[in-house]
Amino acid sequence: MDFELSEKHKLVRRSVRTFAEDVLGPLASIMDREARFSLEVAKKLSKINAWGLQLPQNYGGAELDSISYAIAIEEISRICASTGLTISVHNSVSAYPILKFGSVEQKEKYLPNLASGKKIGAFAWTEPNAGSDAGAIECLAIEENDHFILNGSKIFVTNGGIASTYLIGAKYQTKDDKKGYVVFILDKDMKGFEIGEHEDKLGLRGSSTTSLYFHDIYVPKENILGQLNDGFKIGMHALDVGRIGIAAQALGIAQAAYEHSINYSKGRIQFNKPISQFQGISFKLAEMATKIDSARLLLYRTAFLRDKGSNFSKETAMSKYYASFIARDITQEAIQIHGGYGYMKDLPIERYYRDAKVCEIYEGSNEIMKFIISREILRGNL
Amino acid sequence: MLNIYVLIKQVPKSDNLQINWKTGALIRKNLENVINPDDIHGIELALTIKEKYGGKVTAITMGPLQAEAALREAIAMGADKGILITDPMFAYSDTLQTTLVLKEVFEKIGDYNVIITGIETSDSSTGQVPYQLSEALGIPLITDIFNYEFEKTLFRCQRNFGHESQFIEVNLPIIMRIGRHFNTTRHIPLSRIKRAFEIEIEHIDFNAINCPSEIDGCNKSPTQVIKTEKLIHKRKNEFINGTIKEKIQQILQIMKDHGVEKHWIGKK
Incomplete structure (x- = not known):
């Protein structure tokens, strides 16, 4: 049993700490005061591969292990917790589920852009009537021909206002009346996808939190993450x-x-x-x-x-x-x-x-x- | 295509150094080891030259096995390769012994074009290796550079020279010595860290170099540190009393006692 960090982990810590102190240090209190995530910061985070911490190198990621991942988020948050959250959510509940559960086509379509930070990711499960009771979500996707029609809304979505790629948890109902939970990969440019106001928060003011509204969104079946009925498992994992x-x-x-x-x-x-x-x-x-x-x-x-x-x-x-x-x-x-x-x-x-x-x-x-x-x-x- | 070699040293992180005042030695236990601050700027310069003129960057260090970490950090920054010069016979080398080993290593390497060093290391502050290596290899050392360019086998640069600047043109190979104000270092792209720890570090030991009879870090280092003392900056305050005229007289006397007088007091 060895409680020493390896040289690799020490280098991850030193690298991220230097970056955080140099780049985020002068901006953290400004981001908090002005309540905005800075796109200038996003670009700088790209340079150290912070958007693809654990994604494989063939998608442009850093392919770090989980201890390195924890160290990176810890060091960013030590200087700017808002940026720590933005990066954490993007990596762990947006990019990672696509890597773990996505099809080859989905991985090739989404992961390179997520790894480079060209597109930011978000994950939306919580709804006005479904917080701790995660099973109580009301977003509903009804199957029609070869696609689903999605309606509903989400609240408290981290990265809501800055993301382009969203993982959305919903209930579904098929033509033969089968029901369950599904996770869709949605793009902010889809017709009927609306982003709500920037929330005014107590803390983490330098991160973006919004509601999302879905009005009759046409969702092709290729946008289902994993299998149709895997939604709850994917969300919880x-x-x-x-x-x-x-x-x-x-x-x-x-x-x-x-x-x-x-x-x-x-x-x-x-x-x-x-x-x-x-x-x-x-x-x-x-x-x-x-x-x-x-x-x-x-x-x-x-x-x-x-x-x-x-x-x-x-x-x-x-x-x-x-x-x-x-x-x-x-x-x-x-x-x-x-x-x-x-x-x-x-x-x-x-x-x-x-x-x-x-x-x-x-x-x-x-x-x-x-x-x-x-x-x-x-x-x-x- | 330049073969660029950057000399680096692993040193204890220097923001909280402690010295054992009985022995005068640095307490190295529990210290985090990092690349010598000057040398990070050396790596940055090597990478900048490579990006502009093409080439290959190799980081070299002499030290115990744990110094591999410094080479891996250099590779994470962007260096292509790392060489660790390590052997019990090299332990306790002073600057001259270090230079003798480096000379043999560079003669073995042969096709080097540019060697980059920092000004000094933060854990010994001698600053001698660049000069000694220049002499040992018989190649020019250029210090205090602030503008430079490479053209085929030529190197041209502008360097600080008191209040003037000199323009210099020399043939390669050369040694460039730079300090920490020369450039701004890049942040390590995390995607290079995995590779940096997978790549193999080349080891050079006692048997791999020539003329080992001169080389024995422990017994043949001419420099011996006898004692380390705390440097105390003492300032004495003196109060001058009296009328303005008396005060001026007293100040003039003090200046006279310190030998300032002959420069300007006499010129009435």
Whole structure:
């Protein structure tokens, strides 16, 4: 058992960290303030292959393993969590399901553009009446001749306003009245595809979140991802992978808040000594360090299990739940350590706090994570 | 088609270096190893030359097996090949021993056109290897370059020379020595990392080079570091009291004591 990162993983971390500090560093607070994802950033992300982190090299991807993937998302999110989310969603729940479940034709059609970042991907399952209850979606595709007609709407779609390629979960009904769930690959230029307003959010303001509306969209059968009735399986598997990205994102935010807390408390003098020398503060730092290390080990183990081909549903749920929980906790304590300065927008600490919160909510709420974990352990998967 | 060789060194990351004050040696335990900061700019220059004039970039380093990581990073940046010069006999080499080994390696390579080095390494700051290698190989070393071009077997450049700039034209092969202000380094494309760790690194050991009798890093390095001391910058404050006239007199006296007087105080 070796807990050292390999030289390859260290190089991935160093490369992404340098890029994030150089390129995203000066933009993160501007993207947050102006609430927009920058297309200039998108182009720069292309240069380091951030849009195709795990896609095979023959499609133009970087073909990295899952630990490298987690490290990349962690390092991007350490500087700009909005960009971390944009990249994570694109890679894990848009490009990856096409790679895993797509036909040869679909892979050749979509993956090169997704890998290069020429087209950005999104995944839409959540609806006004279907959040944690994923089976309750109401989008309906009715079979007609050789195609389907899709109607319905989606909400809270990450990358909604900047994507071109969308994976959409829907219920279907065939001519012979068979029913089930399907995932379609849709293009934003399809007739009847409408993108809603940019949502005004508490955090991750530099990422795009919108609703989607489908008005009698004509969907050819070649746009079905995998088999017709595979929809629910594909959706849930995509989320398992997506949770590695969200855990990594939360970890990156927590790491940033922790580093700021260390530096600030060593330099802030009160009662004639640095506040880091007061137990009230140093214990907070000790707790932060322990929580971050635990979350990181859990996450890398999950990534390791995925690469080994083992089932990792329980571990990915644990990672996502724990990393998001400690990220919210650590960012909150980071504000406390910084006092009034932490509450002001001059420092990024308050942004970390706002950005961290949603990690407990999306990609399956933490309550759903605990439901998944308990289901697995009670089934005997201890 | 230029054969470009860039000399790099793996060094401990220098933002938090600690020294054992009893022995004067760097505490290398638990330190992250990176490419020497100057050398990353050397790799960037090599890649820029290759992109403009065509050629092949080989990164070379001398060090223990773990220094392979530095070569793989150079390959991830864009270098075509990596050579690791490694042998227990090369351990503890000073700059002269290092140069003797490099000389033999380059004579074995033979068809080199451009060798690129940084100014100095962040973990020893001697800056001697470029000069020594130039002497050993008998080829020109060009420093402080800010404009350059290659034309067939010729190299032309403009270099800083005090307040002037010199225009230089020489035949290849040459050694170019550059510092970290020369260029802006590229970010590593992640798609090259997989390949960088699959590619085979060529190893050159003691038996692969000539005249081994001169070479023995441990016993034949003429440089010996005897002691390392903390450099303390001391500044003394003196307060001058009195009327303006008295203060001026006192300042003039102080300047006189420091020998400034003869430059301009005397010119009344």
